[in-house]
Amino acid sequence: MEVILDGKVHVDTILNDRSQIIGIWHAIWEKLGLPLLADCTIMMESANQLCNNSLGLLQDLKINVASQHLFVQAQVC
Numbered sequence: 001m002e003v004i005l006d007g008k009v010h011v012d013t014i015l016n017d018r019s020q021i022i023g024i025w026h027a028i029w030e031k032l033g034l035p036l037l038a039d040c041t042i043m044m045e046s047a048n049q050l051c052n053n054s055l056g057l058l059q060d061l062k063i064n065v066a067s068q069h070l071f072v073q074a075q076v077c
């Protein structure tokens with residue numbers, strides 16, 4: 001599904017109704033140019049069972065999905 005982040009970056013997403021964390025790739029965060037809360041990291045485990053800390057939190061990231069506007073907390077990986 002395509003979504004628009006912060007009104008300017010179009011991305012294809014994977015929706016997982018069981019996930020409790022929203023993750024954004026580092027390269028997409030760089031395109032957004034938004035400030036990162038680097039002191040708000042979490043340990044994340046990927047599908048291949050590797051564990052890494054996130055780079056930080058994008059607070060109140062605006063996401064447009066099918067004409068709906070949402071504000072989410074997203075971890076940058």
